[in-house]
Amino acid sequence: xxxxxxSGGGVVQTGRSLRLSCAASGFxxxxxxLHWVRQAPGRGLEWVAIISYDGNNKYYADSVKGxxxxxxxxxxxxxxxxxxxxxxxxxxxxxxxxxTINYYGSGSCGYWGQGTLVTxxx
Amino acid sequence: QSALTQPAxxxxxxxxxxxxxxxxxxxxxGGYNYVSWYQQHPGKAPKLMIYAVSNRPSxxxxxxxxxxxxxxxxxxxSGLQAEDEADYYCSSYTSSTSYVFGxxxxxxxx
Numbered sequence: 001x002x003x004x005x006x007s008g009g010g011v012v013q014t015g016r017s018l019r020l021s022c023a024a025s026g027f028x029x030x031x032x033x034l035h036w037v038r039q040a041p042g043r044g045l046e047w048v049a050i051i052s053y054d055g056n057n058k059y060y061a062d063s064v065k066g067x068x069x070x071x072x073x074x075x076x077x078x079x080x081x082x083x084x085x086x087x088x089x090x091x092x093x094x095x096x097x098x099x100t101i102n103y104y105g106s107g108s109c110g111y112w113g114q115g116t117l118v119t120x121x122x
Numbered sequence: 123q124s125a126l127t128q129p130a131x132x133x134x135x136x137x138x139x140x141x142x143x144x145x146x147x148x149x150x151x152g153g154y155n156y157v158s159w160y161q162q163h164p165g166k167a168p169k170l171m172i173y174a175v176s177n178r179p180s181x182x183x184x185x186x187x188x189x190x191x192x193x194x195x196x197x198x199x200s201g202l203q204a205e206d207e208a209d210y211y212c213s214s215y216t217s218s219t220s221y222v223f224g225x226x227x228x229x230x231x232x
Contacts, residue, residue, distance in 0.1 A: 035221075037168075044125070045160070045168065045211050047221040059219045062123060100173050107156035107215045108173035115167060 002026040002111045004096050009116030012086055022079040022096030022113055030054070030074040031102040035109055036081050038092035038118075046092070049081065053103055064090075086120045093117050126151065126212055126224035133230040139200040142227045144212030145193060150222055152193035156215035159188055159197045163208045171210075172197060199229070207231045 008020040022034070036048040049060045049070040058070050069082040079096050093115040100110030127145040134140040144151065144159075151157055157175045160168040170179050172188035175195065185200045195214070199206055212224035 037223075044226040045162075045213075045223040047213070047223055050221065061220055062218075095167055100170060100179060106158075106173050106177075107154075107221065108158035108170055108213070109160070109168070110170050110173070110179055112167040112169070 002098065004098060004111060004113035006094060006096050006113045006116035009094065009118045011119045011121060014086060014088060014120055014122045016086055017082070017084045018086065018118060020081040020083065020094055020096075020116060020118070022081075024077045024079065024098070027098070028102070029072075029077040033099040033103075033105045034070075034072060034079045035097045035099070036070060036079075037095045037097055037109065037112075038090075039095070039115075040089070040092040043092075048094070051079070053105075083118070086118075088120050088122070091118060091120050123150075123216055123218060123220060123222045126214060126222055128210075128212060128224040128227045130225070131228045131230065133232055134199075134202045135232045136202055136204065138202050139198060140202060140229065142197045142199075142210055142212075142229070144195040144197070144214075144224045146195075146214055146222070147193055149217040150193075150214040151190065151195050151212075153217060154215045155190070157188070157190055157195040158213045159186075159195075160211045160213065161206075161208045162211065168211065202231055204231050 097109030099105035159172040
């Protein structure tokens, strides 16, 4: 069965960096686009970034553009989110998610991890 | 990119049908058929209920259906059940090669 397991969250000071990982199993990793989505405590969902199945295309929300970098290692079945210059409003549960349809996808997140909490404080 | 607009709350009695709206612009909902809907129970990860406007993933009840007209997408839940009580979010692809979620709707089963 499809499994996505995030790790790397924790408490970090304002301005510092953190790298999240998402280990995938149960499907052909290199065939699917992957997303990062976050949710601040008590708030709604916010889309963060997407990477194409082959890693050649990456797109970001304006709120993280220039600070966050999405990447993937298809040989390790792992998705990453490098987060730099962290701010208090980056505090959230971060979810990785797999597109519903392989290759060029459907723009929807058919499978989600359980999330990892990032807390940015001064 | 501004969040898509959803009603804050919708309620209904068991067995009834309810509809949740999701209003965007011609640059997102109205311009693409990449609208999806998610259900989220407290403390849980979201679950995909509808993708590409009206497609149900395998395993999702046929009580859930999606549609779109102009810049507004809709999720209808028929035969409302207690387990449907949750938060629901719409999402759309945008002309900025990004995605945007809706503001979220709390569904209450009376």
